Amino acid sequence: MSASRLRTVDAPRPADLPSTPTAFLAGLGRPTLLRIPGRDRSRVRVVTTLLHGNEPSGLRALHAWLRSDPAPAVDVIAIIAAVETALHGDGFVHRALPGRRDLNRCFFGPADDPEGSLAAAILEALRAAAPEAVIDIHNNTGHNPAYAVGPHAGERELALCAHFGDRFVHSTLRLGALVEATIGFAPSATIEVGRAGDPAADRTALAGLESYVAADDPTAAPEGDRTMQVYxxxxxxxxxxxxxxxxxxxxxxxxxxxxxxxxxxxxxxxxxxxxxxxxxxxxxxxxxxxxxxxxxxxxxxxxxxxxxxxxxxxxxxxxxxxxxxxxxxxxxxxxxxxxVAMETSKRRPEDADSSQDPASQI
Ligand SMILES: [Zn+2]
Incomplete structure (x- = not known):
């Protein structure tokens, strides 16, 4: 019942996609789950985005990636969530629809309003897909380097987030966010790629997404000994x-x-x-x-x-x-x-600089 609001689109053809992210969004019209077949059809990994209507980097990354005729390592489920919110008014203005709940605070229910019902439908679809990993791409309102937030700071989560950046905030705050609910069945993290509207944030989202979907195992330590600073x-x-x-x-x-x-x-x-x-x-x-x-x-x-x-x-x-x-x-x-104290032997020289000027890392 609740799943009816979440439309599924299988294997969208790149040639059928509008040329701009805004036209792509308008064409979707409502919350949409896209299935993109990968080389290994036996596994699936998930990317969600636009849980907040004023955070476009993940949508832009997905649109660019889908138009590139992608061949991901495994099947990818991409969920573009708060489509109506993003389309409301002048577009990409509202975090949530005026007077309504913040979708990314609804994943522990109740499911008796449109946001709660959509959150329940998303969770139901993800649980059924049994993914090997879940990432949720967001923008934030301030100047900052890309960072991840998650309820579990295990090795697999840190490796997952290394596709996007080198900072991880371990948060046990229970807000009702998507990744708090998905952590029970897959390594999950929220990725904050930078300020909405900043082209650097869009680039971070696309580069991270491409790395994530191309990896044989997205939760294995990436090459190059990238050290994550955990907070x-x-x-x-x-x-x-x-x-x-x-x-x-x-x-x-x-x-x-x-x-x-x-x-x-x-x-x-x-x-x-x-x-x-x-x-x-x-x-x-x-x-x-x-x-x-x-x-x-x-x-x-x-x-x-x-x-x-x-x-x-x-x-x-x-x-x-x-x-x-x-x-x-x-x-x-x-x-x-x-x-959290890091092993100084693993720290790279540029980390010292980045702590002085986080904007340089975006
Ligand atoms: Zn957000």
Missing amino acids: QDPRRVSLRPGFSLAFADAPVEGADLTIRADVERHNFVTVAAGEPIGWVRADVERPLEVRCADGRDHTDDSFAISEGRLALRRGGVPIMVTTNADVARSDCLFYLVQP
């Missing part, structure tokens, strides 16, 4: 309801909390304890809330306010930083993570 213990930093927020280079009059406008430059860059990241209005207390994966409140041991300046109590690495006030209000400002 752990994500703490979600959000604005408390009722407080006002601004992004600026100095305290904004009337704003309860002003976050430094250049905060997104700290994406994946360590921020030292005591380094100011914003300003809090004089009579305002605790405008932020910090919670870890199990829901415990870490606000007071994460942040200190001194003479109106907001700073971290201990060093940490902000990721998924947004300077979009709407996203910050409706979702969160950023996550704070801690890098």
Whole structure:
């Protein structure tokens, strides 16, 4: 019943595909599962994308790849999910349809609305396919290098993500995301390829996709000894309801909390304890809330306010930083993570540079 909204298209012919991703999307019209036959028909791997309507890199990568007359190593199932959301308004504007649930928060139900029903249909199709791996391609709103997020940081997941980048955020936050639900039957990860609209993010998505579908075993360690930096213990930093927020280079009059406008430059860059990241209005207390994966409140041991300046109590690495006030209000400002110590002998020289300038890695 719920699967009726998810249309299946078998072996689309490259010559039949519109020449632009937007025309391709309009032609799909609704959530679509594409099956692309591979050389080995006995195995299948999955790529999902466009769970958020304003994150086009995965769709663009899939469109370019499908038009290249692909011959993947094994059968590929590609799911293009929030098609109506992406088509709404001027196109690629809305993360979710106005007034409706975020599709990538619906994978643990309930299934009694269109988003929950679509999530259930996607899961049902993927479980039936028994894939050897699942990747879900997203964009993010800030400047950052490509990185993966997943609920399990095993060797196979890290190898899977190495097709796209060299950073992995191990998150046990239970948000209702697709990969939290698929991890039970296949190595799975969310891939954040970079900022929506950035051609570099589109290139990362396409290069990663081509590598992923061409590999004999996508969960085997790639050649070249690529080292993944793993981050752990994500703490979600959000604005408390009722407080006002601004992004600026100095305290904004009337704003309860002003976050430094250049905060997104700290994406994946360590921020030292005591380094100011914003300003809090004089009579305002605790405008932020910090919670870890199990829901415990870490606000007071994460942040200190001194003479109106907001700073971290201990060093940490902000990721998924947004300077979009709407996203910050409706979702969160950023996550704070801690890098897992790496074996220094395996670290490559360029890693030292990339920690200074993550944008150079996109
Ligand atoms: Zn997304």
